[in-house]
Amino acid sequence: MAQVEKKPAWYERIAWGIVIPVVLLAIISLYTIWIAAANDPSMGSPLKTVVSQGIWYLLSAGLIVLVMQFDSEQLFKIAPYIYGIGIILLIAVLFLYNRQVAADTGAKSWFKLGPLTFQPSEIMKPAFILMLARVVERHNNRYAHTIRNDWILLAEIIGWLLPVAILLKLQNDFGTMLVFIAIVAGVVLVSGISWKIIIPTYGIVALIGIIAITLVVTPSGQEILTHFGFKAYQFQRINAWLNPAEDTSSGAYQLWQSMKAIGSGQLFGIGAGKLNVYVPVRTSDMIFSVIGESFGFVGSCALILIYFYLILQMVKITFETKNAFYSYISTGIIMMILFHVFENIGMGIDVLPLTGIPLPFVSQGGSALLGNMIGVGLILSMKWHHRDYMFSTAGDF
Known part of the structure; x- marks a missing residue:
């Protein structure tokens, strides 16, 4: 009987259930970027565009390998330093932001590095998740869960969020701020904070959200919000979302074209490599319109299933490692994605207003890809450094 060859130890330590969907998303990304660039003369050479994104993928893969070398104890110790670097970058971009990008988007959130642009808030996302996980782990190791202690933990979490929120507000980057709020909401749910606190707190947040929505969708409300620093381009996006067919030549043009493109794909798409509808910024924010038009409803559902499988594998690894600190990290990353x-x-598809949020692992862009791949690296490190115990960090800070 032939002897079955034993797989090397390193092979067993890699979470292939995460690696495979990320590789699939990378292939989809490069192909859809190629299609978009090939059908848009303003994009220049399709080959150059794809090679540029491919280089970002190679750099990100190297970053994943680096991040995987850090175990939970090391991540716990370096979290404040990573968070601090992120805050410094968010401050620096307020003075060194790309003037051209700010003029086009209204957000002072991009550095200009030669021919490249870089958005530090994308790197701040995993840095913030690490810090948040440290705060929760440290608090839970030091204190029992009482109503008083849970309020203290919630205050700590909000305290670490505030500097990020203020800096993003100064950058006029409301879309990214929503991502950080989603991260906090997810981590709070698994932090052990009593439901007696979570339910009324989330109820108040929901009430504030309803009031905010009422303000942004009404002319009188928008006038009030202008006194609090909201910009005209933000209201233009809201109005385009509410009435995309009202002005398809200016404010709602991008959204209207995206909806036309996705709708024209119907069930199976118009065919790989073919695009008949022009959509601005199609390689980044509107990359889903390429998939919807070329591969139709079936192709779009296949993409969503890949994301679902990726998230499912992240949850699976979190339960397998049985490490509270890692569970807070993975929750933040899952919420981010x-x-x-x-x-x-x-x-x-006009379900939500335009915010400039990229599609993870698929949209063109280096800084967003780096941030997401760091998140993947953190999840992979759970499997790489798998231990069936919780470490005590109560004395560290």
Whole structure:
């Protein structure tokens, strides 16, 4: 009987259930970017565009390998330093932001590095998740769960969020701020905070959200919000979302074209490599319209299923590792990816307003890809450093 060859130890330590869907998303990304660039003369050479994104993928893969070398104890110790670097970058971009991008988007959130642009808030997302996980783990190791202690933990979490929120407000980057709020909401749910606190707190947040929506969708409300720093381009996106057919030549043009493109794909799409509808910024924010038009409803559902499988595997690894600190990290990363997917696809089909949120692992862009791949690296490190015990960090800070 032939002897079955034993797989090397390193092979067993890699979470292939996460690696495979990410590789599939990378292939989809490069192909859809190629299609979009090949059908848009303003994009220049399709080959150059795809090679540029491919280089970002290679750099990100190297970053994943680096992140995987850190175990939970090391991640716990370096979290404040990573968070601090992220805050410094968010401050620096307020003074060194790309003037051209700010003029086009209204957001002062991009560095200009030669021919490249870089958005530090994308790197801040995994840095913030690490810090949030440290705060929760440290608090839970030091204190029992009482109503008083849970309020203290919630205050700590909000305290670490506030500097990020203020800096993003100064950058006029409301869309990214929503991602951080989603991360906090997810981590709070698994932090052990009593439901006696969570339910009324989330109820108040929901009430504030309803009031905010009422303000942004009404002319009088928008006038009030202008006194609090909201910009005209933000209201233009809201109005385009509410009435995309009202002005398809200016404010709602991108959304209207995206809806036309996705609708024209019907069930199976018009065919791989073919695009008949022009959509602005199609390689980044509106990349889903390429998939919808070329591969139709079936192709779009296949993409969503890949994301679903990726999230499912992340949850599975979290339960397998049985490490509380890792569970807080994975929850933050899962919420980050889920919100990106939900918002990007939602805005492409007019379910949600335009916010400039990229589609994870698929949209063109280096900084967003780096941030998401760091998140993947953190999840992979759970499997790589698998231990069936919780470490004590109560004395560290």
